[in-house]
Amino acid sequence: MRSPALAIAWELRQRHRWGLLAVAGYLLVVATIRFLIFGPSEPVLVNSARFAAVVSVPLTTTFVYLLAVFSFGFAGDLAARQSIYPARMFTLPVTNAALVGWPMLYGTAAMAVLWLAARLFAVWPSGIAIPLIWPALLAAALLAWTQALTWMPYGLPGIRLIVAVLCLAALDTVVLLAIHFKAGEPRMVAILAPQLPLAYLVARVAVARARRGDVPDWRGRSARSGEIADVRPRPRHHFSSPGRAQLWFEWRQDGRSLPALVGLLLPFELALLWLAKDAPASIFEVLFLALLTPPFMAACTAWTVSRPNPQARDSYGLPPFIATRPLTSGELIAARLTMAWWSTLAAWLLVLVATPLALEWSGAWSVVIDRVRRMHEAIGTPRAATVVLLILAAFIVATWKQLVQSLHIGLTGRAWIVKGSVLLTLTLLILLGPIVEWIIDSPSLQRALWHALPLILAALVGLKMPAAAWIATRLDRSRLLSGRALIAGAACWLVAVLGLYGVFVWFFSTPFVARYVLALIAILAVPLARVSAAPLALAWNRHR
Amino acid sequence: MSDSVISVSELTRRFGATTALASVSLSLPGGAVYGLVGANGAGKTTLIKHLLGLLRADSGSVRVFGLDPVADPVGVLSRIGYLSEENDLPGWMRVDELIRYSRAFYPAWDDGYADELRHMFALDPRAKITTLSKGQKARAGLLIALAHRPALLVLDEPSSGLDPIVRRDILGAVMRTIADEGRTVLFSSHLLEEVEQVADHVTMMHQGQLIVSAPLDAIRESHRVGERVPSLDEIFIALVGMAAAPARDR
Numbered sequence: 001m002r003s004p005a006l007a008i009a010w011e012l013r014q015r016h017r018w019g020l021l022a023v024a025g026y027l028l029v030v031a032t033i034r035f036l037i038f039g040p041s042e043p044v045l046v047n048s049a050r051f052a053a054v055v056s057v058p059l060t061t062t063f064v065y066l067l068a069v070f071s072f073g074f075a076g077d078l079a080a081r082q083s084i085y086p087a088r089m090f091t092l093p094v095t096n097a098a099l100v101g102w103p104m105l106y107g108t109a110a111m112a113v114l115w116l117a118a119r120l121f122a123v124w125p126s127g128i129a130i131p132l133i134w135p136a137l138l139a140a141a142l143l144a145w146t147q148a149l150t151w152m153p154y155g156l157p158g159i160r161l162i163v164a165v166l167c168l169a170a171l172d173t174v175v176l177l178a179i180h181f182k183a184g185e186p187r188m189v190a191i192l193a194p195q196l197p198l199a200y201l202v203a204r205v206a207v208a209r210a211r212r213g214d215v216p217d218w219r220g221r222s223a224r225s226g227e228i229a230d231v232r233p234r235p236r237h238h239f240s241s242p243g244r245a246q247l248w249f250e251w252r253q254d255g256r257s258l259p260a261l262v263g264l265l266l267p268f269e270l271a272l273l274w275l276a277k278d279a280p281a282s283i284f285e286v287l288f289l290a291l292l293t294p295p296f297m298a299a300c301t302a303w304t305v306s307r308p309n310p311q312a313r314d315s316y317g318l319p320p321f322i323a324t325r326p327l328t329s330g331e332l333i334a335a336r337l338t339m340a341w342w343s344t345l346a347a348w349l350l351v352l353v354a355t356p357l358a359l360e361w362s363g364a365w366s367v368v369i370d371r372v373r374r375m376h377e378a379i380g381t382p383r384a385a386t387v388v389l390l391i392l393a394a395f396i397v398a399t400w401k402q403l404v405q406s407l408h409i410g411l412t413g414r415a416w417i418v419k420g421s422v423l424l425t426l427t428l429l430i431l432l433g434p435i436v437e438w439i440i441d442s443p444s445l446q447r448a449l450w451h452a453l454p455l456i457l458a459a460l461v462g463l464k465m466p467a468a469a470w471i472a473t474r475l476d477r478s479r480l481l482s483g484r485a486l487i488a489g490a491a492c493w494l495v496a497v498l499g500l501y502g503v504f505v506w507f508f509s510t511p512f513v514a515r516y517v518l519a520l521i522a523i524l525a526v527p528l529a530r531v532s533a534a535p536l537a538l539a540w541n542r543h544r
Numbered sequence: 545m546s547d548s549v550i551s552v553s554e555l556t557r558r559f560g561a562t563t564a565l566a567s568v569s570l571s572l573p574g575g576a577v578y579g580l581v582g583a584n585g586a587g588k589t590t591l592i593k594h595l596l597g598l599l600r601a602d603s604g605s606v607r608v609f610g611l612d613p614v615a616d617p618v619g620v621l622s623r624i625g626y627l628s629e630e631n632d633l634p635g636w637m638r639v640d641e642l643i644r645y646s647r648a649f650y651p652a653w654d655d656g657y658a659d660e661l662r663h664m665f666a667l668d669p670r671a672k673i674t675t676l677s678k679g680q681k682a683r684a685g686l687l688i689a690l691a692h693r694p695a696l697l698v699l700d701e702p703s704s705g706l707d708p709i710v711r712r713d714i715l716g717a718v719m720r721t722i723a724d725e726g727r728t729v730l731f732s733s734h735l736l737e738e739v740e741q742v743a744d745h746v747t748m749m750h751q752g753q754l755i756v757s758a759p760l761d762a763i764r765e766s767h768r769v770g771e772r773v774p775s776l777d778e779i780f781i782a783l784v785g786m787a788a789a790p791a792r793d794r
Contacts, residue, residue, distance in 0.1 A: 238644065238647060238648065239644070239645070239647075239648035241648065242648050242649045244648065245644075245645050245648030245649065248645065249634075249645060252636065252637075253634065253636070319630075319632045320596075320598065320626075320628040320630055320632055321628065321632045321633060321634065323596075323598050324596055324598070324621055324624075324626050324628075325621065325649060326617065326618045326620075326621035326622035326649050326650070327617075327618060327649070328617065328618055329617075479615065542597075542598065542617075543597055543598065543599070543600045543614045543617075544598065544599050544600060
């Protein structure tokens, strides 16, 4: 290996060989499904689940993965002020042009190959006119700008993410506008092609600054305003117990992410009320979107538990600082579960405060009041109030559930489990679309599924309950949880199931759904096995 | 041995094909400073992680204060002060927050001593951990390891990050103080000069095996050549050479 270009290519390939192989295999599976199951000449409609399965999901996932690979995103701290370009490479005897140019060139080539593969396997020969060049150029431009903006040193922590999101969103907007105005391929190429040299120049400046240690520091300005606050006597109360201290730690470390993300998204979503105020249906769509935001963002933030720490020797393992806290694994989990509640409540507080304000200021209140009045007339005040409260409670509990239900994966600290579960989720996402479409297209299958529903539910309960019993036995034997805690947990779960069952019976009092089916659904809906497995996962990680 | 603070018996640990610890047995009574020395990769950190319950033995047993650190982490860890080689203090915490957080876990936390250490180490309470230098981070880690006056202080390669003068003065004073109070210190290092200055007892490791574990004076005495007492460096090289010889012969 005699050239820097080959050395950089070798490092990128060697470091990500398994991931890149998985991507290749993934695209191959998609292509196989496309040709063998759907048939090569069958058209793939843009708004269909099939399109999502064979184009959107694989393309987006692979695109994001390649973005992280070629911008060195897996090794760097995106929130830090320093460039995420690996500092060890700055000491190599190569020019800035080489440090920037080669990863950018390889990334551009990878994006072009990705687009051509997707176009060839997933779309062609469906008869739909698919552009050849500009989508590949768009992917390459997005990668080049991501590289330039993430390699740039910034004056404040976190600025990198904001700048990158804004710039990439601006580029996307330009492209969307061009599509809206039906710009042809030559015009799209004319818009996108200059982006590459432009991003290259910005990236060169970024790497040159990072290489000479030129990292601006604007923290002094914010610190000066902080100093005014520091003149006041700082409260120095102590934590009443180790559990409280750990809860504070969890909150400071991860608890604020969900409310912050919801707080960032919510204004944009609620701003749509001003556009939708004349269309009642759209108002309720916006409100539904706002209600979906916390559970959706919770599912995203939940994965931060299993994010690797590139600074640590064992990047997925529990840091020794936490592992050596004189707390049981059960107490560590309890702090995390409680933090998840606080995080959920904080996020919902934002939604519950901001939504009425936005409704009032946008003038959409009257539409909502009218709908509530009609509901009150139809089913009466107590029932209407209960319905609203139950829907709200369901959303809140769903948010908490999203935050905690993958703990048993992330806390294992095993890279192969975390990566395997991501791969499994993506595979399920690919299969979900065609399966749903298959069911929708086949009334006989729908009837068969409806008849088999009790059996399917019973089978799932048959899997869940023995799994929970096995986990409880392991928790008891390993003394991770006391017998009293286990009994209290089981009692709480039972109360929740009975409560949910009562609600179901009250709501779905119909001869078409048997009571035992409602009971089975209630048993499946209340989390048990996966949450109970979290202390076992943590102990397995903590005592390797 | 009932008065042993640390008791390890036939401890074996493998990572894949590599045997990190091979039938290690060790018994360390309280009230002394123990130096755990060996080349990089000798198994020092692996042994320490077993004492803290961060690793589970493949075979053999580990007892600290007579307790199994995996089965009873609270009982063991609440009496240990630990400075990690990785020094992974959370970067987002301020020094005063780190102190406030850490004190919640230890009923014996001594606020006066913590303040004294903070002044001695010149740590700004408002400084964020992430802004501290490597040496300051090590000092902050040492502060929270010491301020609850632990019965056992475990320092894993404490020298990394401290400049030579502060390293000698602070570590020497701290270890002597703790040993004088009847507490126990176990510290690992590959800097044998440092160990020689403060340790009462030396345990040498090589390729996952103990090659010697004895009082420092006894080790020196046993390697005396006429009037000349060899340094620990020389003794270590001689012993490691002997331990490595059969492997080479094979």
